[in-house]
Amino acid sequence: MSKPAGWAAIEQGLPLSPQVYQVLKQAIVCAELPPGERLSDIELSKKLETSRQPIREAFLRLQSDDLLDVRPQRGTYVKRISVSAVLDARFVREAIEADIVCLLAQQADPAVVRELEQQLGAQRRVLESAPQQFMKLDDEFHRTLAEGAGKPYAWRVIEGVKTQMDRVRFLSFNHFHVERLIRQHTQVVEAIAQGRSVEAMETMRVHLRGILDSIHEIAEEYPDYFVEGES
Numbered sequence: 001m002s003k004p005a006g007w008a009a010i011e012q013g014l015p016l017s018p019q020v021y022q023v024l025k026q027a028i029v030c031a032e033l034p035p036g037e038r039l040s041d042i043e044l045s046k047k048l049e050t051s052r053q054p055i056r057e058a059f060l061r062l063q064s065d066d067l068l069d070v071r072p073q074r075g076t077y078v079k080r081i082s083v084s085a086v087l088d089a090r091f092v093r094e095a096i097e098a099d100i101v102c103l104l105a106q107q108a109d110p111a112v113v114r115e116l117e118q119q120l121g122a123q124r125r126v127l128e129s130a131p132q133q134f135m136k137l138d139d140e141f142h143r144t145l146a147e148g149a150g151k152p153y154a155w156r157v158i159e160g161v162k163t164q165m166d167r168v169r170f171l172s173f174n175h176f177h178v179e180r181l182i183r184q185h186t187q188v189v190e191a192i193a194q195g196r197s198v199e200a201m202e203t204m205r206v207h208l209r210g211i212l213d214s215i216h217e218i219a220e221e222y223p224d225y226f227v228e229g230e231s
Helices: 016-029 041-048 050-065 083-104 110-125 130-149 152-161 163-171 177-191 197-211 213-223
Strands: 068-071 074-076
Touching: 016 041, 016 050, 041 050, 041 177, 050 068, 083 130, 083 152, 083 163, 083 177, 083 197, 083 213, 110 130, 130 152, 130 163, 130 177, 152 177, 152 213, 163 213, 177 197
Parallel strands: none
Antiparallel strands: 068 074
16 A cells, blocks of 8 residues: 655654654645544554554554544544634734734844845745645744744644644645745734834734634535634
8 A cells, every 4th residue: 555645755764753743733634634534543554664552652642632532442533623713823923923023123133134134935836836845834934933933832822832833834735825825924024123013913913714714615625624613
């Protein structure tokens, strides 16, 4: 049984469980393992060419991430996306990142601004690329904001809550304009560089709210993937 295209290879010389976890998490976020699908540790061990134990260990971590539903005697399923959980995650992320850009604007570091401007150039070069490529650059941009403000822990918190947002972002990639996102990124960087903290905060809030503007439309397009309340 061949490994699906795009799945990272498992390196046998490194700890297996963390690698399996990352591969399966990415596959869930990108809907290669779609919501509602039943997962088999036997089948996945064949696809990933590893034993069943790291698969089971990854299942436990993914369950704690609220990505898997492990039902005793019934099987393991990819959890459907909770609309309310996604909106809650967006609320938390907006609160944190608005303060992050405010801090940056109050103490603008030219080196951080230059790094962000270079990242904007990289984003513009992948306008027509696959969603994964832009999303990776987008994550790098937001992580750089947090680290530039001296708040690396804040980014770890964001990473912990944004997974459900990422699932929707991937499904909705064709529903929003990447050009608009890059333009908003640019406005944030300009506000930071010029010390306009209020403008930086408000632009970030608009940016993060806009990412999920189409969530209900996406839920209607993929009705089997979503639940309105907690899944």
